[in-house]
Amino acid sequence: MKASFDDRQPIFLQIAEMIEDDIINHTYEIDDQVMSTTAFAKTFQINPATAVKGINLLVEEGILFKRRGLGMFVAEGAVEKILKKRRDSFYSQYVQKMLNEAKKINLTTDDVIELIKNGKRSE
Amino acid sequence: MQVVLETKNLLKNYGSTEALKNINIQLEENRIYGLLGRNGAGKTTFLNLISGSIFQDEGDIQFYGNQLKRGETPKSLCYVKEKNLFFGGAKVIDLLEYAAPYYENWDWDFANKLLKLFELDPNKKFRKLSRGMESLVGITIGLASRAPITAFDEPVLGLDPLMREKFYNILVEDFAEHPRTIFMSTHLIDEVSKIVEKIYIMESGSIKLSDDMENIKNKSYFISGKNTEVESFLQDKNMIHRETHGSIAIAAIFDTLTIEEKEKAAAMELTVDNMPLQKFFSYYAIGGDGNE
Numbered sequence: 001m002k003a004s005f006d007d008r009q010p011i012f013l014q015i016a017e018m019i020e021d022d023i024i025n026h027t028y029e030i031d032d033q034v035m036s037t038t039a040f041a042k043t044f045q046i047n048p049a050t051a052v053k054g055i056n057l058l059v060e061e062g063i064l065f066k067r068r069g070l071g072m073f074v075a076e077g078a079v080e081k082i083l084k085k086r087r088d089s090f091y092s093q094y095v096q097k098m099l100n101e102a103k104k105i106n107l108t109t110d111d112v113i114e115l116i117k118n119g120k121r122s123e
Numbered sequence: 124m125q126v127v128l129e130t131k132n133l134l135k136n137y138g139s140t141e142a143l144k145n146i147n148i149q150l151e152e153n154r155i156y157g158l159l160g161r162n163g164a165g166k167t168t169f170l171n172l173i174s175g176s177i178f179q180d181e182g183d184i185q186f187y188g189n190q191l192k193r194g195e196t197p198k199s200l201c202y203v204k205e206k207n208l209f210f211g212g213a214k215v216i217d218l219l220e221y222a223a224p225y226y227e228n229w230d231w232d233f234a235n236k237l238l239k240l241f242e243l244d245p246n247k248k249f250r251k252l253s254r255g256m257e258s259l260v261g262i263t264i265g266l267a268s269r270a271p272i273t274a275f276d277e278p279v280l281g282l283d284p285l286m287r288e289k290f291y292n293i294l295v296e297d298f299a300e301h302p303r304t305i306f307m308s309t310h311l312i313d314e315v316s317k318i319v320e321k322i323y324i325m326e327s328g329s330i331k332l333s334d335d336m337e338n339i340k341n342k343s344y345f346i347s348g349k350n351t352e353v354e355s356f357l358q359d360k361n362m363i364h365r366e367t368h369g370s371i372a373i374a375a376i377f378d379t380l381t382i383e384e385k386e387k388a389a390a391m392e393l394t395v396d397n398m399p400l401q402k403f404f405s406y407y408a409i410g411g412d413g414n415e
Contacts, residue, residue: 010340048298049320
């Protein structure tokens with residue numbers, strides 16, 4: 001669980017991401033209840049509607065499901081769904097940015113691959 | 124969602140000065156709204172109208188679909204004025220006791236908790252309070268009223284950052300447990316950005332903008348880079364501010380940017396940054412003809 005939000009993306013997306021992180025690192029297991037929107041609002045000092053928006057996003061994606069009157073729970077297959085989604089966006093989210101920076105400083109893709117393989121050896 | 128308060132073409136003149144013109148506002152149940160505007164924009168006049176303190180020249184005010192009649196005080200509203208004209212000799216606790224019977228949902232336990240939280244001495248006389256403490260008495264009444272609609276006019280005036288933080292925290296906590304409609308005027312848009320769902324920006328007696336906080340954040344960008352590149356990129360964008368430093372230009376826009384447009388900007392070696400809301404507000408409210 002993160003302690004606060006940043007300005008990179010809307011808060012409701014960061015809430016969804018936070019819950020996803022806790023699912024893939026097994027803080028939450030299948031059928032576990034996730035924090036309520038009221039608890040989110042109180043913990044992070046945000047409007048409850050923002051928390052609702054983030055949680056609803058995960059319900060739409062089948063990662064969480066609602067038990068009427070009880071709250072939101074982790075759905076069967078949630079980990080797989082999150083991993084697939086995150087892997088699909090890995091290239092655009094991380095690799096592309098790294099290659100753009102590499103180009104600016106005259107590193108070729110091969111140079112970058114070399115760097116990755118050699119880890120921190122050059123430091 | 125139920126509409127709890129609606130104004131239709133509200134108009135108010137002071138002599139030959141149009142203080143408010145054609146104000147249409149619609150507040151829904153259980154939402155937190157922010158009202159922004161520079162001093163003299165008409166915020167307090169608007170709040171005085173909806174609370175029945177003054178009367179409009181034209182237009183309607185409706186609470187839950189019922190028209191507010193002349194001289195009537197809306198029962199569902201608790202209005203915390205920026206300046207309280209309380210009897211100076213009264214103690215803080217007297218003021219609370221005076222206010223309590225007006226509000227059906229008034230919670231004494233909560234009121235006492237707030238006094239402790241805000242370090243207010245219930246036996247202190249009102250005239251001996253600092254400006255910040257005066258604000259805190261108003262805040263205490265506003266929150267403890269748990270009124271279906273609570274309007275705060277500049278609630279954090281005179282409060283230090285720690286007390287402002289305490290107010291925002293207790294507001295959102297209590298709102299989470301006891302949802303109701305909150306309408307609050309402020310200058311400090313960044314401070315309330317996580318709490319407020321929708322904002323109205325008022326300028327010269329009119330509503331200049333009404334939008335969700337999230338949408339505003341998603342449309343406020345700084346674009347910087349070479350002058351000529353910035354120029355060509357911004358051709359069809361809504362620019363609200365611009366400054367140049369030699370061959371470098373920094374432009375502020377209030378417009379959507381698609382992923383493709385962001386990539387295009389990167390290819391043109393332009394930097395795209397999110398704009399702090401306070402900057403957005405000052406550029407936007409000042410008029411934003413787009414030039415320095």
